[in-house]
Amino acid sequence: MCGITASIAAPSHNHVTSDNDLTTEHLHNQLQASIETLNHRGPDDSGVWISPDNAVALGHCRLSINDVTPSGGQPLHSDDSQIHAVVNGEIYDHDRLRAECETQHGYKFTGESDSELVLALYKIYGAPALFEHLRGEFAFVLYDERECTKRVIAGRDRFGIKPLVWTTVEGRILMAAEAKAFLPLGWCPEWDVGAIVDAGWMFDARTLFKGVKKLLPGHWMEISEERGIEIHRYWDAEYPDKRTVDEMVSGVRERLVEAIRLRLRADVPVGIYLSGGIDSSAVAGIVTHLARENRIKIGNAESNPGTKVACFSVRFPEESGYDESSIAERTAKWLGVDVVKRDVDETSLATDFADTAYHCEHHHFDLNCVAKFALSTLPREHGVKVVLTGEGADEHFAGYPYFPAEFLREGDFALLDTHLTANSVLREEMQRTADAEMKAIWRNIGANGDGDGDQEGGNFSDSLLAWHPKTDLFAPWVHSNGYTSVDCRKVITDSYPSDVREKMKSQWHPLHTAQYKWNKNALANVLLSCLGDRTEMAHSIEARTPFLDHHLAEYVNNLPPSVKLAYTPVDELSQADHGPVWKESGKSLQSLTAKWILREAVRPFITDELYRRKKHPFLAPTKWPLGGPLHRMFEGLLTRDAVERLGFVDYSAVEGALKHGFGDAADSKAFRTLAYVGAWVTISERFGVAQAVAPDGFAKEP
Known part of the structure; x- marks a missing residue:
């Protein structure tokens, strides 16, 4: 596990202004400063490599796990010194893979680090074939400087365990494990108000920052002079068949x-x-x-x-x-x-x-x-x-309490002899009550998952949006310019590839559709x-x-x-202490054994x-006393000036949350509002994010 950063000259036909005056020394200093912002990810060692033409610069800070000797340091270079990479994460089963690369393909490794496998597998199989052999959590940026295949490859693991974000600044494509690493590279952060309001940062490639995108899980990026920037999907989930x-x-x-x-x-x-x-x-x-x-x-x-x-x-x-x-x-x-x-x-x-x-x-x-x-x-x-x-x-x-209602929407035609598949009347009645019980749970813990489910995306989209801030938190100009009129359920649906949407409609059981959505979005x-x-x-x-x-x-x-x-029916509701989440559960939820x-x-x-024992989600308490450390912390953090400097938040909503979020009658929704805005204010102050304003030509205030 490490920190990675990269600065790459954008292909000329991307129509961006290039910084032709960037010297090797300046580029090296930028990368070194970028790495230092990620030192918490890798305090053991660091390194920078820059191509002779300054087109590609790679930086790395190392947390030594496998091969703690200097031979495990990065950036990495292939055995022919023509392929270079920085790798974050772990590649498992690497002893077997290493032996195959050495004995069957004659690859010569420099050290014992598992990260070297990215270079070896790329040299042997190319992209995207190397991903078939990568097992683990990883993000990497690789530069192939061979004339016949000259290109940059970036990849991310199948579930997005390791992060990789990217943006473009002054003719350079920047990539890093965390956006803060862009600050020394000339990036001036701005809020992406649309992604915040419509929850796109949770569902698609956007982040909280304008122009900064995530490389999605199971995807890889290719950058070349001939083809520009291309993003490909190399893996996706699939469902199901049957066995005993x-x-x-x-x-x-x-x-x-x-x-x-x-x-x-x-x-x-x-x-x-x-x-x-x-x-x-x-x-x-x-x-x-x-x-x-x-x-x-x-x-x-x-x-x-x-x-x-x-x-x-x-x-x-x-x-x-x-x-x-x-x-x-x-x-x-x-x-x-x-x-x-x-x-x-x-x-x-x-x-x-x-x-x-x-x-x-x-x-x-x-x-x-x-x-x-x-x-x-x-x-x-x-x-x-x-x-x-x-x-x-x-x-x-399927361990979370919002999965049962989706499970009950259809029978299980892979196991036709199950009780709920044979008894559709019981299953449909349980589905209605499980849905109602889940909405009661949402309300009890201060979430918003109580929509009617009639719009595109169905009830499970409401569960995905349960933790999304309500629109009344946002400043008047955000409303008047149409940001809050976007249907967040459609944002969710549009985040899935077209072939996946078709499988959701015609092939997959609703439970599996819900699992796919959760894994691609919230997870x-x-x-x-x-x-x-x-x-x-x-x-x-x-x-x-x-x-x-x-x-x-x-x-x-x-x-x-x-x-x-x-399905494990209960005659009476359980009185066991399964945690605060289950207090509003009834017979439908308690009659299903998760996992x-x-x-x-x-x-x-x-x-x-x-x-x-039932699943007890890892949540923190939301009820805290008036005048206590948390109340005082939020009061000091969320001043009128600090909130208004964000530019997109209505301070009156924050003022109300400060009033109602603490004490014996504390409102959990109000407390969660403070958590949202508190994070935005912190990021704004520490990153120096510019105040959000209405786009040119749009109304400033109603």
């Missing part, structure tokens, strides 16, 4: 164990983020099993039966209702592993809020990202650079950022996500809906308590 239930359970177990085994390879210590849920607990259980029973090494630790896994957990105030640390502690005791906890209280949330927003580079509906930011300080304090996490399990195994653009890479790498921590191994994901995608959500096949697959590795 026993085969499916063993198939999930085998692939998950293999994904975890591959992610234990490192030349540094490896730990685990352990919550009170089944996902991270299954990872901890399997790692413990592999270490003790199979003598698999955990990172650079010696393998022996007494090996203890280092686990890290967050602890909220017990009275908040959001604390799962006691369950994590019971799990750790059952597994015989160590767990270290980071206390996250109101003071720490207030202290870390601004730094979290700066690193995430986008707003968020909850302070769970601030808690993750605090949690990520723990591994380094205990000498651990790499952690395994449970991200991706809820997405692929890639929000969760893997503010609850993943950005908060982890802020503290130089590499997180590995075995549930997002694409071999496992492709297998799970092809499982029928009824093994992901199983059923995952529970069965990991049954040998988890406690009975976890096997039976």
